[in-house]
Amino acid sequence: MAAGNVVQGALFTVMVVRAASLRDDAFEHELARQIARSPRFFQNAPVVLDLRGVENLTEASEFETVKGKLRELTLTLVGVQNAQPAQLEAATEAGLASFAPTSGGGQARAERNTPPLPKTRLVTEPVRSGTQIYARGSDLIVTAAVSPGAELVADGNIHVYGALRGRALAGASGDTAARIFCTRLEAELVSIAGRYLVSEQLPPGMQSTPVQIALVDDQLTITRN
Amino acid sequence: MAKVIVVTSGKGGVGKTTTSAAFAAGLALRGHKTVVIDFDVGLRNLDLVMGCERRVVFDFINVINGDANLNQALIKDKRHDNLFIFPTSQTRDKNALKREGVERVMEELKQQFEYIICDSPAGIEHGAITALYFADSAIIVTNPEVSSVRDSDRIIGILASKSRRAERNEPAVDVHLLLTRYDPVRVAKGEMLAVDDVKEILSIPLLGVIPESESVLRASNTGTPVVFDEESPAGRAYLDAVARFLGEQREMRFVTPQRRSFFRALFGRV
Numbered sequence A: 001m002a003a004g005n006v007v008q009g010a011l012f013t014v015m016v017v018r019a020a021s022l023r024d025d026a027f028e029h030e031l032a033r034q035i036a037r038s039p040r041f042f043q044n045a046p047v048v049l050d051l052r053g054v055e056n057l058t059e060a061s062e063f064e065t066v067k068g069k070l071r072e073l074t075l076t077l078v079g080v081q082n083a084q085p086a087q088l089e090a091a092t093e094a095g096l097a098s099f100a101p102t103s104g105g106g107q108a109r110a111e112r113n114t115p116p117l118p119k120t121r122l123v124t125e126p127v128r129s130g131t132q133i134y135a136r137g138s139d140l141i142v143t144a145a146v147s148p149g150a151e152l153v154a155d156g157n158i159h160v161y162g163a164l165r166g167r168a169l170a171g172a173s174g175d176t177a178a179r180i181f182c183t184r185l186e187a188e189l190v191s192i193a194g195r196y197l198v199s200e201q202l203p204p205g206m207q208s209t210p211v212q213i214a215l216v217d218d219q220l221t222i223t224r225n
Numbered sequence B: 001m002a003k004v005i006v007v008t009s010g011k012g013g014v015g016k017t018t019t020s021a022a023f024a025a026g027l028a029l030r031g032h033k034t035v036v037i038d039f040d041v042g043l044r045n046l047d048l049v050m051g052c053e054r055r056v057v058f059d060f061i062n063v064i065n066g067d068a069n070l071n072q073a074l075i076k077d078k079r080h081d082n083l084f085i086f087p088t089s090q091t092r093d094k095n096a097l098k099r100e101g102v103e104r105v106m107e108e109l110k111q112q113f114e115y116i117i118c119d120s121p122a123g124i125e126h127g128a129i130t131a132l133y134f135a136d137s138a139i140i141v142t143n144p145e146v147s148s149v150r151d152s153d154r155i156i157g158i159l160a161s162k163s164r165r166a167e168r169n170e171p172a173v174d175v176h177l178l179l180t181r182y183d184p185v186r187v188a189k190g191e192m193l194a195v196d197d198v199k200e201i202l203s204i205p206l207l208g209v210i211p212e213s214e215s216v217l218r219a220s221n222t223g224t225p226v227v228f229d230e231e232s233p234a235g236r237a238y239l240d241a242v243a244r245f246l247g248e249q250r251e252m253r254f255v256t257p258q259r260r261s262f263f264r265a266l267f268g269r270v
């Protein structure tokens, strides 16, 4: 039998998970959520661990732990990338393959291969008093009114096609470039990346008008649309 | 198919019990066999408003607990053959309303009645949630003031998330706004919210506007649902609302200040 029949080359798409992000509880949570959303896509999916920027993981047992952790998430760890010599030795001992650094320095690539970006969250019903909507890692679009006592939170931008009478917090995990847009400003509170204005601080001239709100020189700035 | 209608508001004292009694009587007058249930366990107001407090033997909780059967507890109204009252207990608290028990009673009532009106307690706790849980339709009783509108908004949200229809992904509970204790004169002075403001904030269809009227207090003191009082503006407004609920078109009355007659202006309120 010719070797060519036994060993064939093939190209696969493999997910890359950055080891640095694994330290973050929120990351694990987010990954689990992504997987729950499309379980078939992730079922037993092969994963390469990118070790860039990580100093520990120099013992085979540590790789076993990571392997087990990913296993719980239905992912199969097959190899490592960007490993330092000591890490590579430990990884090999744990039965993992070494993958060449991907183009673009691994970082950008890893970014793209982490779970697909959540789609913009779209809400078409009025948001009633007492409800909170959180668009994690994405923009939030509401095509109805937001009542007083309701709260919108988004890591990205917030758009309200209707009266904004409750609270709106954009850039909730620190994105200072996030903005809030609404067709009628009557908010109880607006906030971008932690800076906020309460109702009585909103310029009276902007009341009930269509506006956008952005951070300019660290100041919440409201302009009429 | 029997229809379960919850009369709810979040806020207390806005007119739920008055509305439950009036609506049930109105539906009965229109020829529909109707029962009105008191979910306000521990307070027991409905039987007073319906004027049957001295005929209560068994109650809702007795039936849930299997101590009495449904027909022993149902009280037939003396004024109308189509109208029945299902009183509640004054000695128990709202936690006695076990969901499975309520479900069983509801199923049994559906065999006998066309409309089942549930008079909800105030608040958003167990009692109010149990009252709205089985609803097909909801009447959101709202007064023209900010806090009442806010609480109505909250309860509409709860209907959309915690009702059985929501839990089972069935078509949503259809919600109707009923604005009560409306005083057009005070609205004109800016002391109360106007119909359109409330409609705009809650963005649900308006079933009716019930004017503030002394006849309501008189009706509840004599234990007569206000729709039986033909002179009462509130009674007529409730009958209009019932007609709209049944799919008829009726013009909204009592929403603009009435021109005071010459004599009325001269002699003051009569």
Ligand SMILES: Nc1ncnc2c1ncn2[C@@H]1O[C@H](COP(=O)(O)OP(=O)(O)OP(=O)(O)O)[C@@H](O)[C@H]1O
Pocket: B009, B011, B012, B013, B014, B015, B016, B017, B018, B019, B040, B045, B120, B121, B122, B180, B181, B182, B210, B211, B212, B213, B214, B216, B217, B220, B234
């Ligand atoms: N249209 C009206 N005009 C004048 N008074 C009214 C009107 N509607 C209700 N009321 C009065 O308001 C008071 C409260 O009404 P009711 O008991 O129906 O409210 P409720 O919402 O059931 O209260 P609770 O939350 O305590 O159960 C009563 O005294 C009643 O007579």
Ligand SMILES: [Mg+2]
Pocket: B016, B017, B018, B040, B045, B119, B120, B121
């Ligand atoms: Mg009541």
